[in-house]
Amino acid sequence: TYIRKKGKIAGPSFKMWPIIGPFLESMDPKFEEYKAKWDSGKLSCVSVFHKFVVIASDRDLARKILSAPRYVKPCVVDVAIKILRPTNWVFLDGKAHVDYRRGLNGLFTRKALVKYLPEQEKIYNEYFKMFLELSENEAVPFMHTFREFMCAISLRTFCGEYITKDQIKLISDNYFRITEALELVNFPIILPFTKPWYGRKIADMTMDIFANCAALSRKEMVSGKPPTCTLDFWILGMLHSQGKISDEQFQAIDGVSNVTIREFTNKEISETLFTFLFASQDATSSATTWLFQILADRPDVFAKIREEQIAVRDGDLNKPLTIEMVDSMKYTHMAVKECLRYRPPVIMVPYVAKQDFPITDDYTVPKGSMIIPSTYPALHDPEVYDNPDEYIPERWVDGSKASLNTKNWLVFGTGPHVCIGQNYVMINLVGMIGKAVLEMDWEHTVTDKSEDVRVFATIFPDDDCILKFRPSKLVSSA
Numbered sequence: 001t002y003i004r005k006k007g008k009i010a011g012p013s014f015k016m017w018p019i020i021g022p023f024l025e026s027m028d029p030k031f032e033e034y035k036a037k038w039d040s041g042k043l044s045c046v047s048v049f050h051k052f053v054v055i056a057s058d059r060d061l062a063r064k065i066l067s068a069p070r071y072v073k074p075c076v077v078d079v080a081i082k083i084l085r086p087t088n089w090v091f092l093d094g095k096a097h098v099d100y101r102r103g104l105n106g107l108f109t110r111k112a113l114v115k116y117l118p119e120q121e122k123i124y125n126e127y128f129k130m131f132l133e134l135s136e137n138e139a140v141p142f143m144h145t146f147r148e149f150m151c152a153i154s155l156r157t158f159c160g161e162y163i164t165k166d167q168i169k170l171i172s173d174n175y176f177r178i179t180e181a182l183e184l185v186n187f188p189i190i191l192p193f194t195k196p197w198y199g200r201k202i203a204d205m206t207m208d209i210f211a212n213c214a215a216l217s218r219k220e221m222v223s224g225k226p227p228t229c230t231l232d233f234w235i236l237g238m239l240h241s242q243g244k245i246s247d248e249q250f251q252a253i254d255g256v257s258n259v260t261i262r263e264f265t266n267k268e269i270s271e272t273l274f275t276f277l278f279a280s281q282d283a284t285s286s287a288t289t290w291l292f293q294i295l296a297d298r299p300d301v302f303a304k305i306r307e308e309q310i311a312v313r314d315g316d317l318n319k320p321l322t323i324e325m326v327d328s329m330k331y332t333h334m335a336v337k338e339c340l341r342y343r344p345p346v347i348m349v350p351y352v353a354k355q356d357f358p359i360t361d362d363y364t365v366p367k368g369s370m371i372i373p374s375t376y377p378a379l380h381d382p383e384v385y386d387n388p389d390e391y392i393p394e395r396w397v398d399g400s401k402a403s404l405n406t407k408n409w410l411v412f413g414t415g416p417h418v419c420i421g422q423n424y425v426m427i428n429l430v431g432m433i434g435k436a437v438l439e440m441d442w443e444h445t446v447t448d449k450s451e452d453v454r455v456f457a458t459i460f461p462d463d464d465c466i467l468k469f470r471p472s473k474l475v476s477s478a
């Protein structure tokens with residue numbers, strides 16, 4: 001069966017380990033192995049257990065897959081249905097998916113994102129203080145702290161003040177168990193004390209907390225409190241579409257968008273917020289870890305960001321972040337964008353073929369196969385990005401080859417499932433790293449693993465990013 005499905009595309013000519021295939025390799029995926037696969041051909045394949053997997057490395061083929069909802073849908077690992085619950089919107093396909101997603105757009109408009117900034121800035125302040133304390137005496141690995149940091153930002157953005165500090169701590173301390181449970185290759189049955197078992201426990205606990213926050217938000221929104229978090233905007237949209245808030249009252253609320261949303265239960269809302277956390281957590285943690293590492297290694301870029309950060313604050317270094325300030329951080333924006341290109345958090349997006357998919361003139365992906373468009377090769381394409389393996393923020397100046405070639409920008413995917421959080425990501429990362437550069441200096445302890453890429457859902461430096469922070473003289477003296 002394997003040889004028939006493989007046809008002419010690149011891949012092992014037979015299964016070295018009959019039935020299971022390279023299962024053990026998939027348990028501990030190596031970045032270099034993925035690279036070798038991409039280099040082996042525009043389309044290549046591998047077979048693990050009963051799953052036939054086709055990998056697309058070419059930009060146009062990747063785009064074709066991501067924009068072909070007739071043939072493909074996102075592939076979720078078997079255990080995801082148990083962890084995210086079968087009623088979750090992420091399992092919707094076609095029109096049902098498009099309609100549901102339309103109802104969520106109002107949560108990520110610019111008007112709404114503006115309202116999330118103050119809560120996010122409080123978390124930046126809290127965690128920057130922690131970075132200084134943690135590394136006061138010596139440089140320490142920061143990857144796990146960055147994961148907690150990003151988790152705390154997401155939770156405050158989604159749940160505002162309804163979620164307590166203890167709940168944030170509980171979820172951020174344990175979130176990695178969910179990532180582990182949802183690794184591409186994991187045991188499909190939930191047996192006690194296995195990774196999926198722990199993952200489900202933490203997911204259930206998190207969704208219960210979200211449902212409780214939704215109940216609190218309902219009370220506050222009915223009583224007329226201004227919205228500050230994703231939940232508030234969602235509840236207000238519902239109250240409006242149910243006629244419980246008049247058009248006039250609704251239009252007068254700062255930040256809301258006119259989208260008609262049906263009634264959602266607290267349980268449904270909790271499941272959707274959980275998908276936001278799930279989609280955000282690993283990717284933003286990866287981006288943050290690389291950003292801090294790269295900026296320590298590149299004092300030239302660090303200095304330019306700092307100069308810009310001072311300039312946008314008009315002499316008041318303690319000025320609270322506003323969206324206008326973030327908009328004017330042009331160089332910081334280029335530095336973040338380049339980090340996302342150079343070390344794209346999501347290197348591949350697994351899909352599944354719903355029917356035979358004639359992807360090229362001479363190859364049809366068989367129905368039921370996993371089909372994985374890769375983002376990394378397009379983002380390291382030397383025709384679009386000169387010296388693609390170098391970190392060069394200046395390549396993103398307006399009108400440059402990189403900025404005009406938008407087809408290669410696959411960091412957030414494309415097509416009907418393109419990342420719903422991408423504007424939020426940019427505002428959060430630009431605002432956060434700009435403030436960090438203004439308020440702190442940090443040094444990176446370079447090891448021989450610092451540039452090795454470890455794949456843990458997304459990608460991280462293999463030595464967990466060893467840093468030492470100290471307050472910047474600038475702000476302490478300001």
Ligand code: HEM
Nearest residue numbers: 276279280283284287345346412413414417418419420421
């Ligand atoms: C650096 C950070 C992030 C990166 C690199 C990233 C990347 C991606 C990618 C590649 C996809 C798949 C797109 C496709 O299939 O074409 C995706 C989907 C998605 N992302 Fe993000 N993402 C990030 C952060 C976030 C955040 C912060 C949120 C939530 C607020 C979010 C919410 C989602 C959702 C809900 C989907 C699925 C959309 C759908 O199926 O319709 N992501 N993201």
